[in-house]
Amino acid sequence: KRVAVLISGRGSNMAALVEAARDPDYPAEIIGVFSNKAEAAGLDFARANGIATASASHRDFSDRAAFDTEIDRVLTGWQADIVCLAGFMRILSLGFVTRWQGRMINIHPSLLPLYKGLDTHGQALAAGATEHGCTVHWVTPALDDGPTIAQARIPVYPDDTRETLTQRVLVEEHRLYPAALAMVARGEARLG
Numbered sequence: 010k011r012v013a014v015l016i017s018g019r020g021s022n023m024a025a026l027v028e029a030a031r032d033p034d035y036p037a038e039i040i041g042v043f044s045n046k047a048e049a050a051g052l053d054f055a056r057a058n059g060i061a062t063a064s065a066s067h068r069d070f071s072d073r074a075a076f077d078t079e080i081d082r083v084l085t086g087w088q089a090d091i092v093c094l095a096g097f098m099r100i101l102s103l104g105f106v107t108r109w110q111g112r113m114i115n116i117h118p119s120l121l122p123l124y125k126g127l128d129t130h131g132q133a134l135a136a137g138a139t140e141h142g143c144t145v146h147w148v149t150p151a152l153d154d155g156p157t158i159a160q161a162r163i164p165v166y167p168d169d170t171r172e173t174l175t176q177r178v179l180v181e182e183h184r185l186y187p188a189a190l191a192m193v194a195r196g197e198a199r200l201g
């Protein structure tokens with residue numbers, strides 16, 4: 010399966026997918042990386058690995074739908090079968106999500122349905138959580154709300170901070186996302 014990844018910054022999850030896909034037995038190849046920020050560090054990693062890249066800023070488009078039409082044009086040009094959101098910090102329009110529904114997945118740094126939105130590690134600490142983690146889920150129109158494909162869990166220790174949780178959850182993200190994408194690419198996980 011041909012996989013495109015949408016990023017906004019560092020792109021360490023995208024890099025984990027690229028590394029996993031080096032295995033000839035892996036059921037997907039990363040064929041393109043799109044960023045809504047031209048300066049995203051992840052684009053440099055993708056280029057260095059011979060992967061097609063593209064970027065566009067929403068500021069150059071009249072509205073969300075027009076921006077998403079541009080993303081769709083890029084993905085269609087790459088002949089992407091599956092789209093992975095990996096730290097992509099723009100909310101996608103209903104039309105775009107509907108068009109890619111069942112073919113688009115996201116990684117979120119919490120055990121959904123807990124702690125949707127931003128600052129999930131701060132939210133977990135504020136809630137006094139004893140367990141935390143990350144989720145790969147299908148993207149549906151409601152934010153961070155689609156059915157779960159896979160989760161990874163970590164314990165929360167009394168002295169944990171946002172920083173320590175960020176670091177330990179990220180290690181799990183880098184294992185979970187390639188495993189979940191493989192399930193999707195093999196047809197072992199399906200939406201609906």
Ligand code: GRF
Binds near residue numbers: 018020022095097179
């Ligand atoms: C990850 O924690 C991801 O779950 C969240 O944003 C972060 C992106 O990190 N949505 P990276 O760009 O993949 O390094």
